[in-house]
Amino acid sequence: MSSSETTDPDALESSESETTSTDLEGPGTSGSGYSGSSDTEYSEYSVCFDSSSSDAALPDWDEACDRARRDPVISQRLNRAQRNYVSGWGNSMLCRTGMLGRVKKFLNYDFPVMSDCSGAEGGILALQALGIKVDHISSSEINCIATDFLAHNFRPRVFYPDVCNRKLQLENYRSGALIAGFPCQPFSVLRRDSDLLDEEAAKPFFAIVKTIGELRVPIYILENVRGIKRCLGAVNEELHKLRDYYHAIMEIDAKEIGDVVSRPRLYFIGVLRSVAAPEISSNAKLQNAVNSILTKAKRNCTPPTPWHKLLLDDSDAVQEPPIKRRRQTQLDLRYEKLGLAFD
Structure with a gap:
């Protein structure tokens, strides 16, 4: 596969549910701007799903921190191409959009961010790569690894x-933004028989929406795979129960704005009406602003760094550039079906 064809499938099929019950409590619950489902609609147990066992207990943060202290990670030095990719790609995109100056306004104080369904904390890492000082309020993750x-x-x-299934802490009530990549298994294009929002693995989405309404964070950004379009109407209906927000959707393929790989994703963006800029006075105006930024981001994209140049060094193997194969013809495909494929 050539570097121009590198892509990332939406998600792998999961036969187990990610998580279940919810009972979000905390100060000020009576003033929530959320008018959605009640707690009784959620089931009564939680499952920690990982690749080795579906019966494992929920992760223990203190034990994980103890393991981290006992077995620290050895930092890997990046070569010049890798450093330029990590630090330069995002700034280049912001320059094209004209947003670099606005983002720098966040540099004078620690921006309080909470993360749900945290995974590898891609959102936190992105903010840090842009030079934004982040006050990392909270993370949530059910996967032990x-x-x-x-x-x-x-x-x-x-x-x-x-x-x-959590009781929100006072720290969360001063969050400036909530970012979350809720489970994508129900919406993956690999799951043609999925029940979508009715699946157990979709329950975190409803819990996160309820959290947004309870905390009334100034900004929320939720991310998922393109396959969620199959139930986009139901997703929008749930988000629009957050009546104090302006809402917009941004569809991004990272490769179209200068990244190496193709990762088509949908981002659901909300801005609290009381803190929105004067020119953002409706859902349509927020959507227009988002579309304008994305259009600028796609202009004059530099050719991406070939992915094989970004691989970390392996002391036990020599990394070689991929072999560029010729494009398959219809004849090749027919031979392949007969078990007679040739190079």
């Missing part, structure tokens, strides 16, 4: 092992 990664690399003030 991902929790170990978080313990090695981040220090959130609060950790929640289950986004659907």
Whole structure:
């Protein structure tokens, strides 16, 4: 496969549910701007799903931190191409959009951010790569392996092992933004028989929406795969129950704005009406602003760095550029079906 064809499938099929019950409590619940489902609609148990076992207990943050101290990660030095990719790609995109000056306004104070369904904390890493000082309020992660990664690399003030079953802490009520990549298994294009929002693995989405309404964070950004378009109407209906927000959707393929790989994703963006700029006075105006930024980001994209130049060095193997194969013809495909494929 050539570097121009590198892509990332939406998600792998999961036969187990990610998480379940919810009961979000905390100060000021009576003033929530959310008018959605009640807690009784959620089931009564939680499951920590990882690649080795579906019966494992929820991750223990203290134990994960102890393991991180006992077995620290050895930092890998990046070569010049890797450093330029990590630090330069995002800034180049912001320059094209004209947003670099606005983003720098966040550099004079620590921007309080909470993360749900945290995974590898891509959102936190992106903010840090842009030079934004982040006050990492909280993370939540039900996957035990991902929790170990978080313990090695981040220090959130609060950790929640289950986004659907937690009591929010006072720290969360001063969050400036909530970012979340809720589970994508129900929406993946590989799951043609999925029940979509009715699946157990979709429950974190409803819990996160309820959290947004309870905390009334100034900004929320939710991310998922393109396959969520199959139930986009239902997703929008749930988000629009957050009546104090302006809402917009941004569809991005990272490769179209200068990244190496193709990762088509949908981002659901909300801005609290009381803090929105004067020119953002409706959902349509927020959507127009988002579309304008994305159009500028796609202009004059530099050719991406070939992916094989970004691989970390392996002391036990020599990395070689991929062999460029000729494009398959219809004849090749017919031979392949007969078990007679040739190079």
